[in-house]
Amino acid sequence: MQPSLIAANIQCPILSQAKLETREFLVERSRIRRMERGEGIFLHQTPARSCFVVMNGWVKLYRILDSGDEAVLRMHTRGEAFAFADVLRRGDHQYGADAASECLLLEIPADALRQVLNDDPAFGAILLSHSFEQIDALSDQIEALKCQSGIQRVAAFLRYHARPKGNHLFVTLPYEKVLMAAYLGIKPESLSRALAKLRQHGVVAVDGGLEITDQGALDELIASRAVERRMAAR
Amino acid sequence: MQPSLIAANIQCPILSQAKLETREFLVERSRIRRMERGEGIFLHQTPARSCFVVMNGWVKLYRILDSGDEAVLRMHTRGEAFAFADVLRRGDHQYGADAASECLLLEIPADALRQVLNDDPAFGAILLSHSFEQIDALSDQIEALKCQSGIQRVAAFLRYHARPKGNHLFVTLPYEKVLMAAYLGIKPESLSRALAKLRQHGVVAVDGGLEITDQGALDELIASRAVERRMAAR
DNA sequence: CGCCCTCTTGAACCAGTTCAAGCGCAGTGG
DNA sequence: CCACTGCGCTTGAACTGGTTCAAGAGGGCG
Numbered sequence: 001m002q003p004s005l006i007a008a009n010i011q012c013p014i015l016s017q018a019k020l021e022t023r024e025f026l027v028e029r030s031r032i033r034r035m036e037r038g039e040g041i042f043l044h045q046t047p048a049r050s051c052f053v054v055m056n057g058w059v060k061l062y063r064i065l066d067s068g069d070e071a072v073l074r075m076h077t078r079g080e081a082f083a084f085a086d087v088l089r090r091g092d093h094q095y096g097a098d099a100a101s102e103c104l105l106l107e108i109p110a111d112a113l114r115q116v117l118n119d120d121p122a123f124g125a126i127l128l129s130h131s132f133e134q135i136d137a138l139s140d141q142i143e144a145l146k147c148q149s150g151i152q153r154v155a156a157f158l159r160y161h162a163r164p165k166g167n168h169l170f171v172t173l174p175y176e177k178v179l180m181a182a183y184l185g186i187k188p189e190s191l192s193r194a195l196a197k198l199r200q201h202g203v204v205a206v207d208g209g210l211e212i213t214d215q216g217a218l219d220e221l222i223a224s225r226a227v228e229r230r231m232a233a234r
Numbered sequence: 235m236q237p238s239l240i241a242a243n244i245q246c247p248i249l250s251q252a253k254l255e256t257r258e259f260l261v262e263r264s265r266i267r268r269m270e271r272g273e274g275i276f277l278h279q280t281p282a283r284s285c286f287v288v289m290n291g292w293v294k295l296y297r298i299l300d301s302g303d304e305a306v307l308r309m310h311t312r313g314e315a316f317a318f319a320d321v322l323r324r325g326d327h328q329y330g331a332d333a334a335s336e337c338l339l340l341e342i343p344a345d346a347l348r349q350v351l352n353d354d355p356a357f358g359a360i361l362l363s364h365s366f367e368q369i370d371a372l373s374d375q376i377e378a379l380k381c382q383s384g385i386q387r388v389a390a391f392l393r394y395h396a397r398p399k400g401n402h403l404f405v406t407l408p409y410e411k412v413l414m415a416a417y418l419g420i421k422p423e424s425l426s427r428a429l430a431k432l433r434q435h436g437v438v439a440v441d442g443g444l445e446i447t448d449q450g451a452l453d454e455l456i457a458s459r460a461v462e463r464r465m466a467a468r
Numbered sequence: 469c470g471c472c473c474t475c476t477t478g479a480a481c482c483a484g485t486t487c488a489a490g491c492g493c494a495g496t497g498g
Numbered sequence: 499c500c501a502c503t504g505c506g507c508t509t510g511a512a513c514t515g516g517t518t519c520a521a522g523a524g525g526g527c528g
Contacts, residue, residue, distance in 0.1 A: 426477080
């Protein structure tokens with residue numbers, strides 16, 4: 001087995017929770033695919049012939065509406081899996097998938113996945129708990145979209161992607177701002193303005209990313225409501 | 235077995251797909267609960283001791299944010315199940331649940347569900363496909379929230395709940411407008427104005443509900459984008 | 469009758485979009 | 499080497515969809 005294939009095992013919760021035999025079977029039947037930024041992985045409403053695990057980079061799951069706009073449903077990165085549900089239902093993809101950055105994917109053919117689910121009863125439980133996590137992530141998004149303003153969602157996004165560095169938090173923006181805006185459900189212009197406003201809340205641009213100098217202020221902004229924000233601005 | 239218990243079997247996809255033995259075991263271990271409108275079923279972040287199937291009426295799944303606003307995540311009606319994921323993970327509820335109308339619930343205790351999952355391997359697959367449907371429903375909501383205006387979401391909501399009646403479509407609003415607004419992610423006032431505007435698109439108020447006289451116009455509105463809507467208004 | 473509750477309407481205001489222009493930068497070709 | 503172009507991002511100004519706050523209409527009920 002190639003070292004890169006072994007690496008895939010370690011990173012992905014679905015694979016690493018499965019027993020060795022299952023994991024090896026899946027990886028042997030799979031192939032590694034390298035995709036360029038912007039390259040299509042599969043289209044919405046086309047037959048699901050494989051499912052995927054992200055080994056590196058970012059993948060965008062999206063839908064194009066009748067109106068022509070694009071709705072970005074999820075962004076996936078290292079270790080995360082997608083299109084498993086579509087494959088197991090033997091139906092069409094419920095969304096399109098594009099490489100959001102240069103990325104490395106493990107492509108698992110449909111029949112391999114189905115066979116594993118047949119042979120290894122424990123694998124069903126792993127998939128079930130994986131799909132529960134999907135539900136949580138989607139619920140969180142709905143919560144944010146229904147109750148938070150654009151700026152709050154931007155702030156929460158930064159907070160989520162921030163990592164400690166020195167005595168501050170540091171955020172490396174994971175992908176282009178156009179994409180980030182689409183994911184957050186706002187226009188690129190609004191994202192730009194939101195980031196400008198966040199400077200007043202302790203978010204400073206440094207080379208290669210953003211630094212959160214006042215974590216408390218940011219958390220307060222995220223938890224506040226519109227009326228309070230207006231008061232505070234005076 | 236009580237007749238009302240048998241009725242529960244027929245209505246719910248999760249139960250009716252399960253084999254007879256499983257279904258009977260679950261129903262025997264469950265109890266029927268009648269709830270008044272507004273009554274709490276369980277609270278967010280409390281231990282999940284039971285899961286539920288709606289036999290009648292409407293149930294609201296929601297979260298209260300730090301800011302104090304309420305995010306309505308899902309509305310469930312006859313035959314639909316909720317809190318299964320929370321129970322199987324042996325954790326806390328990921329959302330609160332209230333009776334949105336007077337309703338009848340089948341309450342399945344946690345241990346009964348877990349035992350069934352243990353004894354009947356096919357039941358795992360049923361739950362898996364059920365959770366895939368949850369994911370679809372949540373994805374649809376995110377799509378709508380990110381790309382459609384409030385009026386479009388209202389129109390789509392009506393379209394979804396409409397039933398043929400005579401040679402038109404007829405919608406009985408399933409619950410109060412305050413709740414409907416929260417579900418759609420707008421304020422009650424905006425919903426009221428949206429419904430007023432929809433009169434120009436073939437939605438007339440008749441006793442007990444709304445009638446869609448021009449289905450084409452409504453579908454067109456749902457699929458249009460902001461710019462086009464502005465053009466059409468001139 | 470008065471009271472509560474749901475829903476509607478109006479007017480001012482704000483958040484986010486739209487359209488247009490402009491900046492900085494990498495790549496390309498003369 | 500510099501002009502040209504394309505791309506990602508920002509900024510400005512006008513505008514719109516939705517919110518907010520306040521008032522009022524209408525129905526059900528003690």
